[in-house]
Amino acid sequence: MTAHGTAVVVGGGLAGTTAALALAGAGLRVTLVEGRPRLGGLVFSFRRDSAAGELSVDNGQHVYLRCCTAYRELLERLGAAHLVPLQDRMDVPVLDADRMRLGRLRRTALPVPLHLARSLALYPHLSPAERAGVVRATLALKALDPADPALDGVDFGSWLRRHGQSARAVEALWDLVGIATLNARAADASLGLAAKVFKTGLLSAPGAADIGWSRVPLGDVHDTLARTALEKAGVRIALRTRAAAVERTDGGWRVAVENGPHGSAQLAADTVVLAVPQREAHALLPDGALDGKDRLLDIGTAPILNLHVVYDRKVLRRPFFAAVGSPVQWVFDRTEGSGLTRVEGGEGRQYLVVSQSAAQDEIDQPVGKLRARYLPELERLLPAARGARICDFFVTRERTATFAPAPGVGRLRPAARTQAPGLFLAGAWTATGWPATMESAVRSGTAAAREALTELGFPQGQLPQEAA
Numbered sequence: 001m002t003a004h005g006t007a008v009v010v011g012g013g014l015a016g017t018t019a020a021l022a023l024a025g026a027g028l029r030v031t032l033v034e035g036r037p038r039l040g041g042l043v044f045s046f047r048r049d050s051a052a053g054e055l056s057v058d059n060g061q062h063v064y065l066r067c068c069t070a071y072r073e074l075l076e077r078l079g080a081a082h083l084v085p086l087q088d089r090m091d092v093p094v095l096d097a098d099r100m101r102l103g104r105l106r107r108t109a110l111p112v113p114l115h116l117a118r119s120l121a122l123y124p125h126l127s128p129a130e131r132a133g134v135v136r137a138t139l140a141l142k143a144l145d146p147a148d149p150a151l152d153g154v155d156f157g158s159w160l161r162r163h164g165q166s167a168r169a170v171e172a173l174w175d176l177v178g179i180a181t182l183n184a185r186a187a188d189a190s191l192g193l194a195a196k197v198f199k200t201g202l203l204s205a206p207g208a209a210d211i212g213w214s215r216v217p218l219g220d221v222h223d224t225l226a227r228t229a230l231e232k233a234g235v236r237i238a239l240r241t242r243a244a245a246v247e248r249t250d251g252g253w254r255v256a257v258e259n260g261p262h263g264s265a266q267l268a269a270d271t272v273v274l275a276v277p278q279r280e281a282h283a284l285l286p287d288g289a290l291d292g293k294d295r296l297l298d299i300g301t302a303p304i305l306n307l308h309v310v311y312d313r314k315v316l317r318r319p320f321f322a323a324v325g326s327p328v329q330w331v332f333d334r335t336e337g338s339g340l341t342r343v344e345g346g347e348g349r350q351y352l353v354v355s356q357s358a359a360q361d362e363i364d365q366p367v368g369k370l371r372a373r374y375l376p377e378l379e380r381l382l383p384a385a386r387g388a389r390i391c392d393f394f395v396t397r398e399r400t401a402t403f404a405p406a407p408g409v410g411r412l413r414p415a416a417r418t419q420a421p422g423l424f425l426a427g428a429w430t431a432t433g434w435p436a437t438m439e440s441a442v443r444s445g446t447a448a449a450r451e452a453l454t455e456l457g458f459p460q461g462q463l464p465q466e467a468a
Helices: 012-026 069-078 114-121 128-142 156-162 167-183 191-203 218-232 278-283 293-298 367-381 438-455
Strands: 006-008 028-031 045-050 053-058 063-065 091-098 101-108 211-213 236-238 241-249 252-258 264-269 271-274 301-311 319-324 330-333 350-357 390-403 423-425
Touching: 006 012, 006 252, 006 264, 012 028, 012 045, 012 069, 012 218, 012 271, 012 438, 028 264, 045 211, 045 218, 045 390, 053 218, 063 101, 069 218, 069 438, 091 167, 114 128, 128 167, 128 191, 156 167, 156 191, 167 191, 167 350, 218 236, 236 330, 241 278, 241 319, 252 271, 271 278, 271 438, 278 293, 301 367
Parallel strands: 006 028, 006 271, 028 236, 091 319, 271 423
Antiparallel strands: 045 053, 063 211, 091 101, 241 252, 252 264, 301 350, 301 390, 319 330, 330 350
C-alpha cells in the first residue's frame, strides 16, 4: 500500500477509532493518541473485586438498533458482530409498576407502519383514545424532515402536546423510547433530533428498531478488538498520552503531547483529527480554525447513572425490561457478560443493571440514598427479588455521558471540516444529524476521514463509504 502522508488522531473512542481505521486504510501513516490507558472512550469496562467475586463491569448499559448501520459496520470491521448481536425482532417488555401489568412493544414482519399496529392495539398501558392519538401523532411525525433547521428550535414535548398526546402517552411511549435514545425527556429535547430517532428507528423499515447489546464486556470489543484491528491496519497507538496543543506549521501540523513520566513530544502530521469531547476540542483548536469556536462551550452535557445489583438468586427471567410508573427506567441482565457465572460461588446468582438516562437529579446522590430508593423499587417490580440477599450494590456515573439534545443545539454542532486546512473534527456531538449515540460517533469518524482524504486529493471511489 502506498503511503499518502501522515495523520494524528486525538482520541481513542469510537469516533477516533473509526477515523484512524479509515485513514490508515487509505494509506496514511496514522498515530492515535489517547489519554486513557485504554481505547473505547465512554464505552468501556473495568474489573471489580467484589463480595460477589471478580466481575467485569461495563461503565453503562449501551445498546444499539438495527438502523445503526455505521456502528454495525464498525462491529464487522472489528470482528465483533457475533459478540454484539441483535434481536430477531424488536420485543420490549414494559412493566406498569402501579398496576403490575406487563405490556410489550414488538413488531411483526408487516410493512411500515403496520409492523407496529398489532402491538399498539394491544398495548395495555394506554387507553383506546390514547392509542388512537399516538397513531395520529405518528403520522404527523412521519411527515417531518429531521434536517429542517426550524425543527431544531422546537422542543419535542410542546409538539407532542399540540398533537394531542396526554401525559400518560408521553410517559408510557414517547419518553420510554426518547429518554433512552436522546438522554432527555421530551420537554428538554429538540424536535429535530426526536424526529430523527422516531422516524429512523420506528418508521424507516420494519426491523429498524430491533435492539442489540453486547454479550461480552464492552472493553473486549472497543478496547481489545479495536486495538487489534488498528494495529493490523498499521496504526501506531499511544495510550496514556494527552494532546496538549495543536499548532499549524509551514509544512502541516504539530501536535504537542504529554506522556506522564515519559515527558513530552512533538508529533508532525499532514492531517489532524480531533476526536475528543467538545470542551477538549475547544481548548485544542487554534484561533481562526472554527467560526464561533466559543459556541462549542454552549453545547451542554447530560448524565447517565447506572445502578449495579448482584442478587444471590435469579430474580429476572427476561434479558431486559422497561418500566413505567416507577423511577426505574430500564433493567438489564448482565450475569453472563460480567463473568459472574464463572467465579467461585457465582452459580445461581444474578447481576442486574438499572440504566437511568437524563439523571440530572440523581447523578450526584450518595450510594446509600440510591440504594435506599432503588432496591425496594426493584422488589416492587420483581417479586422474586423480595427476600433475596444483596451480594453487591454499586454505582457508575457518567456526568457528561452525552451532549444535551436541547432545542437549538443543532446550530451549535460543527461540521467535520474546519477552516484550517488539514484539521478536522469528530465526535458524536458534531453535525451528524443523529443524537449522541454510538452510531453518531462512528458516523462522525467516517465523515472526518472522508473530508480529510478529499482534501488530500483522493478520488471519490477511494473514500470511506458513508453508512446508509
